Amino acid sequence: MTPLRIGACLMTGDIADHRDWLFDDDRDIEIQDFIDPAALLGDWREHAERTRKALDGHKGRRGIHGPFLGLDMDTPDPEIAPLVTARFVTAIEAAATLGARQMVLHSPFTPWDRANMPNHPGTAESHRARIHDTMRPVVDKAAQEGVTLVIENIFDPDPATRRALVESFASEAIALSVDTGHAHLAHHTSGAPPVDYFLRDAGEKLAHVHIQDLDGYADRHWPPGEGTILWPSVFKALADCPAQPHLVLEMRHASDIPRGFAHLRDLGLAC
Template identity: 45%
Template sequence: MTDLPLLGAAMKTSELAEFQDFILSENRDLELQDFFDADLLNGDWRSVADQARTLLAGYTGRLGIHGPFWGLSIANPDPDLRAVITRKFLQGLEVCEYLGATQMVIHSPYTTWDYNNLDNFPGRAAYDRVLDNCHATMDAVVRRAQETGVTMVVENIEDKDPDIRRILADSFNSPSMAVSIDTGHAQYAYGSTGAGPADFYVRRAGNRLEHVHLQDADGHADRHWGIGEGTIRWHEVFRALAELTSNPRLILELRDKSQILPSVEWLKSRGLAR
């Protein structure tokens, strides 16, 4: 049983005290989710970070944050807006450096519309335009992340193409850009847009996968249900994860935090994770 992958969790600092023993007893991976809030990043975020540092005294696990994302497409074509977006991600990296966090989740720029339309132009022109915009926004951020030892992981949101985020991450030629998968987002794409199932996303990411949001869903909406409450085929997801050597962080990202421990037990009882 001890050979099973160790689960971590995502939560706000205000929720951390309730799960302090769960996280610290085995130094589980932790993702703090306070710091995507624009008002907090523009305000006294250090006081929240200080609370987290106090609660995590003695912690030696892998700490990450969810970076800013509301309204912040990294493929924005407007140079004035790109400057704002770049600044927001640099603020996120400042939080990482203050906390000692080594990973920051960012969102994929690709939409369902992109999937149906990027090939509606000659050659690779539309694909290249997205990549060029991403580099114009993120090159300085990636350089700073590399300087501070942070890896940014690009999470699927509407992505129907399981390869497209890996291609984006690879285009930066940096260890500070890698791939994330959200299982519920993959299930939404599978159920609502005709994408492959979540385990296909894992296999296509391969060892570029360094982070997973684990949540259950029904294929219609972004449910963030406890594990076992939706329709994801978890045995196959964990078979796919077992093929990797990249040791991705397995983060339970549940809307109802009271479902964290039951979700751990659900997976443990089936010999999938602990």
């Protein structure tokens, strides 16, 4: 199996510390500053321009992690939903300003949904309708700016539910993200399939992967090798993927990026 080139998630202030490794091989970069609500309030353009300057010379693929704190694309509150839409649209503008072509957003699905949607006829349809009402302007804005929204599994116990939502938009501007740690945690706590099944289910819609390790108890964001994920099966699924997703280490501490990369490199899985 040919090793896969991987990059990393980091804050603008951490770019300089990893610049040679990221820039010399044009690795995928995901900027995570815009998770913080404060980054999208006030003069977000100045922040985005500062990040763009820090990325000067980088020729690889770029993305951002969009906002999610307090933001639910499935909110049933008709006064809150427009605020969610507006915040996501602003984040897309920030992504476009710094030359990012992807924006990560969080899935709204939970184990409760899996168990209870069939118990309440029409619930699945009403959920999807609400999500479309909130997200259709966001998807349209993403298409206009040349940004792809990638919907990341969070609590999802069933990857097919999230895939069906993405497919329902019938747009190239929305695709799937898989977080290896979130999938592994759901496998242990909610009876979800293992990580490689999440990746294979996504198929050609897989556009982005967060690479992190954990122990099956909490969302650790440890470097690969410090948890219990079976990395050969993960990278076999990635090698078989018909798409070419962004592959980025998402560590709790940016200083762990070299150690996580070294473990995967030494296994012959990453380069």
